[in-house]
Structures are given as C-alpha cells and as structure tokens.
Amino acid sequence: MLRSLAELTPAPAPGAPPTALRGVRTVRPLAHARRDFPGEAVTSGPAVPSAWCAAEVAGDERKGRAVENTVLVTGATGVLGREVVARLRGAGVPVRALTRRTELPEDPGVAWFTGDLATGAGVDAAVAGVHTIVHCASDARHFRQDIPALRNLIAAARRAGVEHVVNISIVGVDRITYPYYAVKLEGERILEASGLGWSNLRATQFPELLNTALGFLARLPVVLAPSGTGFQPVDQGEVADRLVELALGGPAGRVPDLAGPQVHPATELARSWLRAAGKRRPVLAVRIPGKVGAGFRAGVHTAPDRAVGRRTWEQYLAERVAR
Numbered sequence: 001m002l003r004s005l006a007e008l009t010p011a012p013a014p015g016a017p018p019t020a021l022r023g024v025r026t027v028r029p030l031a032h033a034r035r036d037f038p039g040e041a042v043t044s045g046p047a048v049p050s051a052w053c054a055a056e057v058a059g060d061e062r063k064g065r066a067v068e069n070t071v072l073v074t075g076a077t078g079v080l081g082r083e084v085v086a087r088l089r090g091a092g093v094p095v096r097a098l099t100r101r102t103e104l105p106e107d108p109g110v111a112w113f114t115g116d117l118a119t120g121a122g123v124d125a126a127v128a129g130v131h132t133i134v135h136c137a138s139d140a141r142h143f144r145q146d147i148p149a150l151r152n153l154i155a156a157a158r159r160a161g162v163e164h165v166v167n168i169s170i171v172g173v174d175r176i177t178y179p180y181y182a183v184k185l186e187g188e189r190i191l192e193a194s195g196l197g198w199s200n201l202r203a204t205q206f207p208e209l210l211n212t213a214l215g216f217l218a219r220l221p222v223v224l225a226p227s228g229t230g231f232q233p234v235d236q237g238e239v240a241d242r243l244v245e246l247a248l249g250g251p252a253g254r255v256p257d258l259a260g261p262q263v264h265p266a267t268e269l270a271r272s273w274l275r276a277a278g279k280r281r282p283v284l285a286v287r288i289p290g291k292v293g294a295g296f297r298a299g300v301h302t303a304p305d306r307a308v309g310r311r312t313w314e315q316y317l318a319e320r321v322a323r
C-alpha cells in the first residue's frame with residue numbers, strides 16, 4: 001500500500017479489506033461462460049447455469065441493489081489492469097474484465113467479457129449494469145486508436161448509466177509534445193467533457209515498461225540510454241491500489257500524481273538492469289534531439305514532489321529480473 005494511504009488508513013483486522021473496501025457486498029459472478037462469442041460474458045471458475053446468472057441479476061435489479069458495486073476493468077490482461085482486477089476480486093467487489101481475446105483467462109470470481117473498444121464490438125454487453133469503470137486499456141502499437149476506443153467506451157457508459165469512470169494517465173502529458181502523450185492528454189479532456197463522473201490519476205513509468213524497453217535495447221551489443229534524462233519508476237501494484245481506492249470512492253476529478261520513490265538517471269537504470277540480468281554490455285548515453293528530448297531532460301515526466309510510491313527499482317530488479 002502507498003505510504004500516503006497507509007497513513008490515512010487505520011490498520012485493518014487481519015484478513016479484513018482496506019477501509020475503502022469495507023461494506024462492499026460480495027456477490028457471486030454475474031454471468032456465464034461463452035468462450036467463443038464476442039460480447040458474451042464469461043465467468044471462469046465453477047460453472048453455473050446461465051439461467052441462474054440471469055436470475056441473479058434480475059433478482060438484484062428488482063430489489064434495487066443490483067450491481068451497484070460492479071466494477072469493469074478495461075485492459076484487464078495488461079500490466080496494470082491485471083493488478084487492478086486482482087485487488088478488486090480480493091476485496092470481494094463484483095468485477096468484470098474486458099479483453100479482445102476470445103480465449104479467456106481462468107480467473108475464479110471474475111466475469112470476463114470479450115470486446116474491442118476500438119470498434120465498439122461487445123462493449124455494451126460488458127458495460128450493462130456496471131457502476132464504475134477503471135479504464136486501463138491502451139494499444140501502444142496503434143495508440144491513435146485509443147481515442148475512438150475511449151469514445152466508444154464513454155458512449156456505452158452513458159447508455160448504461162455508468163456513474164464513474166476512473167482513468168489512468170501519465171505524469172507530464174500536458175508538458176511535452178510526445179505523440180503518445182498527446183493522445184493521453186486528449187483522452188483526459190474527452191473524459192472531462194463526457195458528462196460522466198470521472199477521476200483521473202497520472203502516474204510515472206512502471207518498472208515493467210522499463211524492463212521491457214531495456215530487454216529490447218540489450219539485444220544490441222551497446223545499450224543506448226538517453227543522456228541527462230531520469231526516470232522515476234512507480235510499482236504498477238501501487239498504482240493499482242490507488243485506482244481501486246478511487247474506484248470505490250466517488251468521482252474525484254484530477255487527483256495528485258503518483259510517482260515512484262526515486263528519480264534514477266537512465267544510464268544508471270540501464271547498468272543496474274544489466275547487472276541484475278547477468279549481461280555485460282557497455283551503456284552509451286545518447287542525446288535525444290528536439291523538443292521531446294529537451295522535455296524529457298527537463299524531467300516533465302517525473303514528479304519528485306509526489307514520490308509517494310514505496311517499492312524501489314532495486315526491489316523490482318531483485319524480484320523480477322535477477323538471475
């Protein structure tokens with residue numbers, strides 16, 4: 001848990017959910033498996049007849065308590081989304097998970113839905129009856145698709161009467177003209193103007209992203225690292241903690257940024273990663289030209305005044321990279 005949250009939250013009894021999660025009703029899964037059919041709900045875990053699930057939903061709706069706590073996580077198979085799903089499930093929150101895949105994870109207690117935000121296929125079914133959406137989906141390879149994807153999600157959320165969308169963004173998106181950041185910023189603005197209740201959290205880079213990038217760069221005989229540039233990795237699990245806290249509260253608007261405990265020069269990140277991975281390569285600092293390079297050198301993507309994350313890069317290396 002984040003230092004700031006730990007300070008605000010009295011220690012729960014062993015096994016009890018965090019304060020923000022107490023009182024959340026534990027319900028059985030809402031829907032039944034159809035593994036091969038986009039848009040159909042899929043619940044892994046013990047098989048239950050679909051008629052049972054429909055009755056559960058209808059019965060709840062008649063009692064006016066339906067799915068008031070149900071949270072849909074988009075990008076649920078991703079680095080961040082899977083951490084969010086695990087925390088919601090662990091807290092007993094009714095959770096749905098969206099993916100484009102038709103082969104769905106075995107994940108007891110989670111109702112998986114196949115859908116594609118970019119086309120809108122299957123999205124209405126996933127969103128129907130949902131109270132809150134945690135939006136973690138992003139297509140890094142075709143990131144311009146993230147805008148129509150968000151518009152489709154918002155349109156479906158409005159049709160379904162969703163009350164709260166929690167968005168994850170990146171520190172510094174408004175201070176640098178990096179194409180992916182421009183899309184993130186546009187997404188923030190679209191959500192703000194959507195008429196839906198919203199919360200938006202900006203975080204710094206996840207160690208998993210740096211690990212992937214360094215793994216790629218280390219395929220070359222020399223590892224290139226941007227000169228004069230630091231990164232402030234923040235554990236994706238700590239970001240998920242904060243998103244879950246936001247999801248279980250009301251719409252909060254833009255909330256304070258979330259950054260890792262320390263800013264590390266990129267060259268130092270590369271060297272420490274190489275040591276942990278047991279690889280021997282020289283690290284060469286290269287100057288990134290233009291405004292983007294200048295922005296990163298100025299550290300617009302870091303937030304030293306919001307270094308509230310606790311888990312360090314060294315811990316990540318020891319647990320996930322070291323051989």
Ligand SMILES: NC(=O)c1ccc[n+]([C@@H]2O[C@H](COP(=O)([O-])OP(=O)(O)OC[C@H]3O[C@@H](n4cnc5c(N)ncnc54)[C@H](OP(=O)(O)O)[C@@H]3O)[C@@H](O)[C@H]2O)c1
Pocket residue numbers: 074075076077078079080081098099100101115116117118119135136137138139140149168169170171184203204205206207209
């Ligand atoms: N990585 C970082 O360092 C970092 C830092 C701050 C903020 N963020 C933000 O955090 C979010 C999650 O990042 P991540 O690193 O967890 O990403 P990731 O691992 O690449 O996961 C992205 C997810 O988006 C889903 N997705 C992509 N296109 C989709 C579509 N058209 N319809 C439905 N689902 C779609 C993918 O699911 P399927 O392939 O299963 O469909 C995947 O689960 C992004 O918004 C990112 O900008 C990331």
